[in-house]
Amino acid sequence: MKRNPTSMNPRQIELIETSFKAFVPVAYPTAELFYAKLFQISPHLREMFPKDMREQRVKLVETLTYAVNGLRHPEILLPVVRDLGKRHIGFKVRPEHYKLVGAALISAMEQGLGPKFTPEIKLAWQACIAFIASEMIAAAA
Ligand code: HEM
Structure with a gap:
């Protein structure tokens, strides 16, 4: 069987897609x-x-939208995410920064979405952010 390069299972991808619909109206705040x-x-x-x-x-917000829309097309998403990771070298971003950014993003989504951000959805987003961060870090190494 072909390995899913996003390291998320189909249920998690579905949860991210549906929860993102709820996220859109509160995206900027x-x-x-x-x-x-x-x-x-x-x-x-x-x-x-x-x-x-x-x-x-x-x-x-644009990047999150692009990533969510690309989860089912990793062959298109991955080169974009890797290029973004390489550009982050120029912004002086180090691997240890990604955990801080990931935690702040999850915490903001938790507050922004309220009860709609169920524990299962939270785990799915954590997996999604970890996947993007690991690809960016590997590309920048
Ligand atoms: C989940 C991973 C991340 C994503 C999706 C992301 C996304 C982006 C995007 C789309 C840009 C716009 C510039 C470009 O496209 O080249 C950007 C810029 C930037 N990011 Fe990230 N980023 C991530 C992680 C981080 C982390 C961990 C840091 C560390 C603090 C960081 C700091 C910055 C900085 C300093 C800029 C440049 C701001 C400026 O001078 O305009 N990013 N990021």
Whole structure:
């Protein structure tokens, strides 16, 4: 059997797709919450980002949308994710930063989606973020 390169099972991909529909209307406030949480937990990361974060929030939501839409087409998604990982070398991002970003994103989604973010959906998103991060880190190594 062909290995699923996303390391997510079909049920998890389905959960991500359906929960993303609920996420779309709260995407921008959740993105704002995400950066607020990230800089609260890890203030040393703030200086890596531009002063004005508006564009960054748009890029984050666009990237999440692209990733969710690409989960069933890893052959298209993976080269994009790997290129993004390589570009992050230039932003001075190190492998250990990914855990901080992942935790802040999950926490923001938990708050943004409320009870719609069930434990099963949370696990699916954790697997999704871990997959993207591991591909970005490997490409940047
Ligand atoms: C889940 C993994 C991540 C995704 C999907 C992601 C996505 C993005 C995207 C789409 C951009 C826009 C620039 C471009 O496309 O080249 C960007 C820029 C950036 N990212 Fe990430 N990123 C991730 C992880 C991280 C981590 C762990 C850090 C560390 C703090 C980080 C810090 C930055 C910085 C500093 C910029 C440049 C901001 C600027 O000067 O405009 N990213 N990221």
